[in-house]
Amino acid sequence: MNEVLKKWGFPIDRMFLAAGPCSAESREQLMECAGALAGKGISFFRAGIWKPRTRPGSFEGVGLKGLAWMDEVRAETGLKIGTEVAEPAHVEACLEYGLDILWVGARTSTNPFSVQAIADALRGTDIPVLVKNPMSADVGLWMGAVERIANAGITRLGVIHRGFSSELEMRYRNAPGWKTPIELKRRMPELPIICDPSHICGKRALIPSIAQEALDLLFDGLMLEVHPDPDHAFSDSAQQFTPTQFFELIEKLNLPHEQSDSAMFTQRLHELREQVDGLDSQLLDVLSKRMDIVRKMGEIKTAQNVSTFQPGRWKEIVEDRVRKGAGLELSEDFILQVMQSIHEESIRQQEIRRVDDSC
Structure with a gap:
């Protein structure tokens, strides 16, 4: 550029x-x-x-x-x-x-x-x-x-x-x-x-x-x-x-290059990227399964007229995931961002079901 x-x-x-x-x-x-x-x-x-x-x-x-x-x-x-x-x-x-x-x-x-x-x-x-x-x-x-x-x-x-x-x-x-x-x-x-x-x-x-x-x-x-x-x-x-x-x-200051001419580097990076791609696919599968469970939870909440957001449960989740993340050498900020995104999507999925049921 x-x-x-x-x-x-x-x-x-x-x-x-x-x-x-x-x-x-x-x-x-x-x-x-x-x-x-x-x-x-x-x-x-x-x-x-x-x-x-x-x-x-x-x-x-x-x-x-x-x-x-x-x-x-x-x-x-x-x-x-x-x-x-x-x-x-x-x-x-x-x-x-x-x-x-x-x-x-x-x-x-x-x-x-x-x-x-x-x-x-x-x-x-x-x-x-x-x-x-x-x-x-x-x-x-x-x-x-x-x-x-x-x-x-x-x-x-x-x-x-x-x-x-x-x-x-x-x-x-x-x-x-x-x-x-x-x-x-x-x-x-x-x-x-x-x-x-x-x-x-x-x-x-x-x-x-x-x-x-x-x-x-x-x-x-x-x-x-x-x-x-x-x-x-x-x-x-x-x-x-x-x-x-x-x-x-x-x-x-060091000026890094976007690519390298080393064939060994290119091959090794390709191998590691394939591993990352495989793990990302697993992550998406796990997230999909999590949302399936979340939607079922939403159905139960709707039937009992219970709020989508559960503050006490959310507090428990955050504290538990941050603690487990620290043990896996994952920063608190990172875990919070990930869990907040997952939580927002979980609420959205439950609200969609709640609206559908009311129509």
């Missing part, structure tokens, strides 16, 4: 890389950061000009003067430049300054009205546009945002995965939720997909492992926040690298 990105006109060394500060703060800050990144394989220099903040009173970006600084960065360093847009006025200003790439942020891609307004402002241009995932793990909503931009005539189009908001306490600022970008890639295989580990992690120390995981999942590149003095950044200081730290990380 990097071949697609090269055709967009972006330089690519080891991988597609967007780097720069979370926010443009001053001309001097941008020039210092860009000077440290220039000539070292950066695909484009990123900086936030308008910052959507949760609460008023926080630093919300420098606005239009930041675009003039970015234009100067490009003239002085030769770096391509890009920023986030959230409304038509942003798009119009960026087009006036001739930015090389734009992206639609997560807060904006969540709202179809906002995305459509941006799409309308982009109509008649073909600037490259990246669409970040919505705040929630809704692949349909993400696809819809991409489709709205595509319908405006934008052909150089890609996506950015930056994780998903959650009310639960967790290690990361935003849950990685890899299954959603993987599903998007399955449905829209032509789209380049970039990972934004900075916003997933929220902390520098966590970024290397998430960046490597993204590359292991064949993401097409990374967007990382880099600041000449992260500890004094106006926004998101904890998740930004110094230029030196950034290049140290990039050098350590």
